[in-house]
Amino acid sequence: MLTLEGISIVQGDFRLSADFSVEDSTRVAVIGPSGAGKSTLLSLIAGFLEPVAGRVLWNDEDITATAPGARPAAMLFQDNNLFPHLSAAQNVGLGLRPDLRLSGEDTRRVEEALARVGLAGYGARKPSALSGGQQSRVALARVLVQDRPLVLLDEPFSALGPALKAEMLDLLAELLDETGATLLMVSHDPEDARRVAQRTILVADGAALAPQDTAPLLDNPPPALKAYLG
Numbered sequence: 001m002l003t004l005e006g007i008s009i010v011q012g013d014f015r016l017s018a019d020f021s022v023e024d025s026t027r028v029a030v031i032g033p034s035g036a037g038k039s040t041l042l043s044l045i046a047g048f049l050e051p052v053a054g055r056v057l058w059n060d061e062d063i064t065a066t067a068p069g070a071r072p073a074a075m076l077f078q079d080n081n082l083f084p085h086l087s088a089a090q091n092v093g094l095g096l097r098p099d100l101r102l103s104g105e106d107t108r109r110v111e112e113a114l115a116r117v118g119l120a121g122y123g124a125r126k127p128s129a130l131s132g133g134q135q136s137r138v139a140l141a142r143v144l145v146q147d148r149p150l151v152l153l154d155e156p157f158s159a160l161g162p163a164l165k166a167e168m169l170d171l172l173a174e175l176l177d178e179t180g181a182t183l184l185m186v187s188h189d190p191e192d193a194r195r196v197a198q199r200t201i202l203v204a205d206g207a208a209l210a211p212q213d214t215a216p217l218l219d220n221p222p223p224a225l226k227a228y229l230g
């Protein structure tokens with residue numbers, strides 16, 4: 001279980017507080033107005049940012065000062081971050097070894113991850129020889145291959161059209177169901193939250209609120225969410 005205990009983050013004159021837990025094997029959307037602190041929240045959990053107060057706990061263990069690579073989380077930023085000069089397999093392999101010195105076992109895991117996102121046989125291709133949807137699958141395979149219990153996605157499929165995005169969200173849900181990992185996914189589209197997330201964290205007015213059931217929250221939004229949804 002992920003717990004944010006009395007967290008306070010300060011970036012210049014921006015402040016964000018958070019004090020809640022996320023149950024295991026739950027898919028959670030993170031929504032809220034632009035600049036509200038959604039990416040900041042994910043950066044805190046991933047370990048790229050230290051709070052000025054409070055603790056980040058994973059299964060009751062304090063990971064507030066743990067380096068990003070040693071945390072239980074795999075993170076995917078906006079626009080996939082694929083390296084154009086590397087093959088699909090190498091881009092996935094980066095999730096295992098940043099220096100790409102892959103063992104035989106690592107290579108097997110990369111191939112398995114590519115197969116699980118429907119890209120068996122595509123490992124040698126460069127991103128430029130893949131469609132947008134296929135590139136998203138490679139990025140997802142890089143997250144999967146890390147086999148972490150916490151998956152953090154920051155607007156992962158925002159560049160895709162609606163049909164392809166829906167397909168990727170369904171694939172994501174299917175893969176997470178298999179692994180039992182917990183998902184926190186930032187999105188600007190409430191329909192993404194409805195499609196993939198049982199629970200939703202609303203980030204607004206300087207606070208990240210505890211996860212709530214997605215459908216009731218979106219059907220009956222509090223004022224801050226109503227103003228954002230329009």
Ligand SMILES: Nc1ncnc2c1ncn2[C@@H]1O[C@H](COP(=O)(O)OP(=O)(O)OP(=O)(O)O)[C@@H](O)[C@H]1O
Pocket residue numbers: 011012013014032033034035036037038039040041203
């Ligand atoms: N390094 C920094 N120094 C000072 N302020 C920062 C820094 N990084 C981000 N901020 C501010 O922190 C606030 C939260 O930013 P964040 O990127 O988390 O918002 P967001 O909700 O993800 O926004 P968006 O939906 O537009 O991506 C913003 O007001 C931003 O200007």
